Amino acid sequence: MAQKSDIEWTDATWNPVTGCTKVGPGCDNCYAERFAEHWRGIPGHPYEQGFDLTLWPSRLKQPVLWKKPRMIFVNSMSDLFHKDIDRTFIDAVFDAMELADWHAYQVLTKRSSLMRNYVRKRYHGGPVPRHIWLxxxxxxxxxxxxxEHLKQINSDARFISFEPLxxxxxxxxxxxxxxxxxxxxSGPRARPMDESWVRQIRxxxxRDDVAFFFKQWGGARPKSGGRLLDGEEWNGFPWQIVPEPIIRALQPEDA
Known part of the structure; x- marks a missing residue:
């Protein structure tokens, strides 16, 4: 588990699965693949196997050992709902998230129908725990x-990443x-993003009362174009769904 993350909208990452395969144009220039393949064949490196889909059962116990509440991006280097990941392993990941419930977990997928079907079955149509963000x-x-698949999930903690847009x-x-x-x-083959696309989402x-966070314009490097939209930063965050342990952890000790 990475104990810190450079991703602006989370605190840390946890990768019980690494590696993936492409499912659409958003995957064409995958940063995770580019990073992992750089280390392919290096003995002893965590990405010795490159970006091949790999399960890491030894990492399942990591969240419960991390005592300070954090926002944790789950599988920043994969997709938990990849079709080749056995349901029993997905169960184990959810078991770990439910056990260490003082964290908030951000689970992001492009395989939206598989996620919808899984959580419906796991929770019998009932609500997903509020500390698990889908x-x-x-x-x-x-x-x-x-x-639409996301909205068919019984959860108050739904989010969308329009990246790369x-x-x-x-x-x-x-x-x-x-x-x-x-x-x-971002990256060496970054495709440009039009301002009108961003403004439409904002x-x-x-209109629909959704917290809006503008991360970056992108370019050769993530920070190349900055992150101002119409002259200002947009740092919307859904505080209404943040678990109380995390809110308490963010308060000054003498508050």
Whole structure:
């Protein structure tokens, strides 16, 4: 587990699974694949196997050992709902999240129907625990159906990552979504993001009462284009769904 994260919208990452395969244009220039493949074949390195799908049962116990409450991005280097991950291992990941319930977990997928079907079965149609946040990645209008799958999950902690945003998403109903993150692509083959696409999402978030976070314009490096939209930073965060242990942990000790 990484004890800190450079990702602006989380505190730490936890990767009980690494590696993945591509499912759409948002995967074309995958940063995780680029990073992992750099280390392929290096004996003893955590990514000696490159970006091959790999399960790490030894990492399942990590969250319960981490006593300070954190926001934890689950599988920043994979997708928990990859079709080749056995349901029993997904069960084990959810068991670990439920056990260490003083953290908040951000689970993000492009395989939205598989996530919907899994959580419906696991919780028998009842609500997902509030400290487990479920999200989908949406890169353009062609993949906006993932949002509908997300909204079919019984949860107050739904979020969307529009990153990399590769095209307009159209007029989408975001009611019932707590948080939206928007970011442009970064890396040596980064594709540009149009300002109008970002403004459309920002305005829909305002209309539908969704916290809006603008992460970056992207470019050769993540910070290349900065993160100002219309001259200001947009740091919306869904405080209404943040677990109380994390809120307490953020308060000064003498508060």
């Amino acid at each position: 999200g989908v990645s949406v890169e353009d209008a062609a993949h906006a159906s993932r949002i 590769l095209g307009p998403v159209g007029n989408v109903d975001l009611h019932g979504v707590a948080w939206a993150i928007v970011g442009g692509e 305005d829909m978030c305002g």
